[in-house]
Amino acid sequence: MSSLKSHITLILALISILFSIFLFRVFSEILNLYQKNIVDNYSIVIVSTSKIDSVNIPIVEKTEPIDTTKQIKTLKRKFKNIDFSKVQLPYFYKLKLKKLPSPKELKELENRLKNKAFVKRVLTHSSSQTKIYNLLMLLNLITKTFMVIIGILGFLLIVKQLEVWKLLHNERMYIMELFGAPVWFRGAALFKIAFTNSLIALLITFGLIYFVTNSYIFNVIIKELNINYHVDYIREFGILFVVAIAISLISSILVVVSKK
Amino acid sequence: MAIIVDANNFSIHYDNTQIIKPSSFKIKTGDFVFLTGISGSGKTSIIKALYGEIRPKGSVRIGEFEMSRISKSQLATLRRHLGIVFQDFRLIPEWNILKNVMLPLLIKGIDKNQAQEMALMELKKVKLSHKADKFPAELSGGEQQRAAIARAIIHRPIMILADEPISGLDEYSASVVMDLFKKANDEGITVLIASHSMPQDFSREYRQLHIEKGEVYELS
Secondary structure, eight states, X not given: OHXXXXXXXXXXXXXXXXXXXXXHHHHHHHXXXXXXXXXXXXXXXXXXXXXXXXXXXXXXXXXXXXXXXXXXXXXXXXXXXXXXGXXXXXXXEEEEESSOOOHHHHHHHHHHHHTSTTEEEEEOOHHHHHHHHHHHXXXXXXXXXXXXXXXXXXXXXXXXXXXXXXXXXXXXHHHHHHXXXXXXXXXXXXXXXXXXXXXXXXHHHHHHHHXXXXXXXXHHXXXXXXXXXXXXXXXXXXXXXXXXXXXXXXXXXXXXXXXX | OOEEEEEXXXXXXXXXXXXXXXXXXXXXXXXXXXXXXXXXXXXXXXXXXXXXXXXXXXXXXXXXXXXXXXXXXXXXXXXXXXXXXXXXXXXXXXXXHHHHHHHHHHHTTOOHHHHHHHHHHHHHHTTOGGGTTSOGGGSOHHHHHHHHHHHHHTTOOSEEEEESTTTTOOHHHHHHHHHHHHHHHHTTOEEEEEEXXXXXXXXXXXXXXXXXXXXXXXXX
8 A cells, every 4th residue: 555655656746747847848839839920910110211121120030111002092082182292201111020029128129210310100019019928928937837836846746755765665775785786786676666657657647638738728729829739749758758767767766876 | 725804903983983993813715703702892893894884994805805995886796795694684575585595696697597496496405495485574583594594605605794693593593594504614605603602512613703892803
């Protein structure tokens, strides 16, 4: 019974660590994709007194002229008494950014643009952009903090388990050492238990991952965010396998090495 | 005969207390040696120094190894060539007797089936083959000590170090255990037994190292 309990403790600890690692990765990826999506759909509009090719600011990826032909036609129709050939019309440009700027970066960018002689006006849509940015950052912070806490709790459970293992296996390992057994021999039973436990934890975690990522809610969220996200199960399995084996092997080596 | 233990002006300290004063002795291959002294005289400390559990000051050589500065890997190598017997047997409680006896062979990398066969033969010699599948807790003290001796000699060590091996055993078990040490010695294995007193009616040539007030000297 106590042995079963000690197995369950390690398995649960491993599951919590593996699952939080997976969620950490998924959230990061989803947020990145979502940020990219916002960046793709976000632009700053500037009104320029002259034709320009670029604004020469590093964060700005592209400077695209806005086609105003349609608007001018409409104006010409509405204001027939104005001779538009004599009016110097401004040029409108859409600035595509390399990344989603923070409110501070956006303010700095706005000031830099306003300082340029050819820029008459800058439209940043800053209030809606700032809201989205802050919301994303908050979500990022909350999820990552949550995952780190789960990870730490899992780690503490494993440390606790190490103490139990030390008590359970210390005598046997000591006797083996008295007969000149090398580390791998003394730890063989522990390594076996650790390996089996990590495989069980990995399979359970993977079942959970499969269930969560195929759930209705998960797919609705992905659809709502309008991003193209798919879980690469093979890659995730590989990463979690390496993590699970590494954690359990390091734990058992620590028990073998710090035998007293 | 070659010298197997060469202790030269060595001493043993625990923290700042000197347990064994600077002493010297030699043990030759094939010797049967008793290390005697009252309880707390330092017999166990000398045995421990010989299997590397504590580090002596001065020089204690076992074969090619200098125990005062032996490395971990050298110690493991040396221990694979020693047979150690403890007063409290130190059998692995969750292993049956057969597997316990197999231990030194498994550590040496001998095939499991071959080790099993050899362990059964060794258990036959100590008259425990019928209890091969029993666990240590199911055996009497004398039986456990016989199993421990089988474990200590199965890999034909260069020397057996026994710390109070008959202490706590009844007279019959004690004489059986001593007979096993004699047989091992007959096979050429050096035997060093730490004991607070000499066993009665011990019919064999032996040497006696005695500890008194921290000094080790040979009784003729």
